[in-house]
Amino acid sequence: xxxxxxxxxxxxxxxxxxxxxxxxxxxxxxxxxxxxxxxxxxxxxxxxxxxxxxxxxxxxxxxxxxxxxxxxxxxxxxxxxxxxxxxxxxxxxxxxxxxxxxxxxxxxxxxxxxxxxxxxxxxxxxxxxxxxxxxxxxxxxxxxxxxxxxxxxxxxxxxxxxxxxxxxxx
Amino acid sequence: xxxxxxxxxxxxxxxxxxxxxxxxxxxxxxxxxxxxxxxxxxxxxxxxxxxxxxxxxxxxxxxxxxxxxxxxxxxxxxxxxxxxxxxxxxxxxxxxxxxxxxxxxxxxxxxxxxxxxxxxxxxx
Numbered sequence: 001x002x003x004x005x006x007x008x009x010x011x012x013x014x015x016x017x018x019x020x021x022x023x024x025x026x027x028x029x030x031x032x033x034x035x036x037x038x039x040x041x042x043x044x045x046x047x048x049x050x051x052x053x054x055x056x057x058x059x060x061x062x063x064x065x066x067x068x069x070x071x072x073x074x075x076x077x078x079x080x081x082x083x084x085x086x087x088x089x090x091x092x093x094x095x096x097x098x099x100x101x102x103x104x105x106x107x108x109x110x111x112x113x114x115x116x117x118x119x120x121x122x123x124x125x126x127x128x129x130x131x132x133x134x135x136x137x138x139x140x141x142x143x144x145x146x147x148x149x150x151x152x153x154x155x156x157x158x159x160x161x162x163x164x165x166x167x168x169x170x
Numbered sequence: 171x172x173x174x175x176x177x178x179x180x181x182x183x184x185x186x187x188x189x190x191x192x193x194x195x196x197x198x199x200x201x202x203x204x205x206x207x208x209x210x211x212x213x214x215x216x217x218x219x220x221x222x223x224x225x226x227x228x229x230x231x232x233x234x235x236x237x238x239x240x241x242x243x244x245x246x247x248x249x250x251x252x253x254x255x256x257x258x259x260x261x262x263x264x265x266x267x268x269x270x271x272x273x274x275x276x277x278x279x280x281x282x283x284x285x286x287x288x289x290x291x292x293x294x
Contacts, residue, residue: 072213097212097219100204107205111276136204138174156266159222160215161208164266 029043038096049081067089069165071099071157088146089167091133100158101143107161112153131155133168177243181287184280185240188253191277192237196230203227218263240284250285255276 064086070077071093081089093099100107108116112131120128124135133143136159145170147153157163199209203223207215210225218225236250241248257278261271 098213105270106208107202108272156208158204158208160210160212161267162211162264 012071018023030088036070038116045067064088068092069093071101075163076157079164080166080168082168082170085147085169087169088144090144092142093139095138096139098138099133099141099143100136101131101133101145101155103131104154104156104164106156106158109158117135133158181284182258184284185243185246186283188250188277188284189237189240191257191274192240192253195224196227197235199226199230209260209264209267247285249282254281254285257281 020165043102065083066088067081067083068090069081069092071091072095076091083089091099091101102117103112104113108118108122109130109132110116113120113128115128115130115135117132120126120132122132126134127130129148131145131147131153147167150169153167153169154167155167183208203226207222207226208224208226210229214225215222236249236253240246245255257274261268261278264271
């Protein structure tokens with residue numbers, strides 16, 4: 001190979017190394033984020049809509065609805081739910097493996113408020129109230145999130161990215 | 171005999187492009203495994219449950235092996251074909267994430283280009 005060829009190869013390797021180094025540097029600089037408590041799912045009262053297969057409950061304290069989405073081996077059911085602002089979606093892991101609900105895109109989870117997993121997750125906890133469980137939840141557990149703004153929020157199971165669903169908040 | 175084959179600059183660039191896409195994930199997975207483990211198809215993670223992270227790192231070793239083989243270039247058609255098959259398999263198994271993975275199709279085609287590169291300039 002000619003000298004120019006070696007120069008191009010070495011230059012390319014150095015460039016890739018520099019890009020990787022910059023990415024690692026940015027990742028190590030975790031930005032300061034304000035901590036907010038995610039609204040707890042308070043006392044629930046079943047309203048029930050058995051014909052649709054969607055369990056709908058009412059949060060008595062806040063008069064907002066709670067919709068349950070079940071996660072099984074086949075994925076999220078129902079795949080799409082429509083709720084109002086202030087309503088909560090309760091994701092129940094009825095599968096035999098882990099479930100980490102997070103808003104799209106995989107793997108950064110930025111589509112709810114623009115912050116990425118690196119910014120809003122710390123030691124398995126969500127630090128800014130965005131739509132991200134921030135940790136794999138084992139079988140039999142659940143995750144609830146109260147949607148405080150309107151929009152269409154596609155989500156997925158972070159540890160099985162092919163399992164997807166959508167929450168439409170009107 | 172030189173360790174690295176004497177090949178053209180365009181072929182080196184093609185190799186480095188494909189190699190880079192196989193070297194980054196295994197090292198990033200050491201720090202952030204769950205962002206990568208999600209791309210495994212369910213039947214694979216079910217097979218090794220609850221050792222999904224171990225599977226991820228084992229796959230990382232395979233990726234590094236493919237990358238080094240591509241770089242060294244001996245019988246490059248084999249690692250190039252394996253690389254393209256793996257990349258297409260990742261896309262097919264994660265079609266709902268195509269918005270993120272569409273670049274893998276391009277990288278798979280680049281790997282295929284290496285697999286079908288004219289013999290005299292590839293196999294030493």
